[in-house]
Structure formats: structure tokens, C-alpha cells
Amino acid sequence: MRWFHLSIIVIFALAIIIFALQNLEPVTIAFLGFSLRAPLAIIVVVIYLLGMATGSTLLHVLRKSVSAARGHGPGATGS
Numbered sequence: 308m309r310w311f312h313l314s315i316i317v318i319f320a321l322a323i324i325i326f327a328l329q330n331l332e333p334v335t336i337a338f339l340g341f342s343l344r345a346p347l348a349i350i351v352v353v354i355y356l357l358g359m360a361t362g363s364t365l366l367h368v369l370r371k372s373v374s375a376a377r378g379h380g381p382g383a384t385g386s
Contacts, residue, residue, distance in 0.1 A: 326351075 327348035336343045336350060
């Protein structure tokens with residue numbers, strides 16, 4: 308099973324490398340009056356990392372609030 312997981316990781320890594328090599332031409336991204344010109348692969352990686360950071364933060368906040376609502380977390384008040 309370890310080799311299966313390793314092969315899946317290698318396949319995804321190769322797909323990412325191929326994507327990056329095929330998308331080196333610069334593109335322009337505009338948002339709220341700001342514009343950025345960079346290779347598409349770099350923009351995709353930055354957006355992915357920002358999504359990971361904000362998604363994990365949101366997930367942590369939601370878990371904390373659910374735990375507090377159930378009375379198990381640090382923000383819970385004992386009855």
C-alpha cells in the first residue's frame with residue numbers, strides 16, 4: 308500500500324511540474340484596481356497557498372465555536 312500512495316504522489320508531482328512548464332507565459336490579474344502580471348503557474352500556486360491558509364483558519368474557528376457551543380472547549384462556560 309505504501310508504494311501505491313508513493314506512486315500517486317509521484318503522478319501528482321509530475322502533473323504539477325508539467326503544468327508549471329506549460330504555463331510560463333505571463334498573464335495579467337486585475338482585482339480592485341490593482342493588477343499583477345506574472346506567470347500563470349506562479350499565480351495558481353500563490354492562490355492555492357492563500358486558500359490553504361484561509362481555509363485552515365476558517366476550519367479552526369468553526370471547530371472552536373462548535374466545541375464551545377457543546378460545552379467542551381476553552382470558551383465554554385460550565386453550568
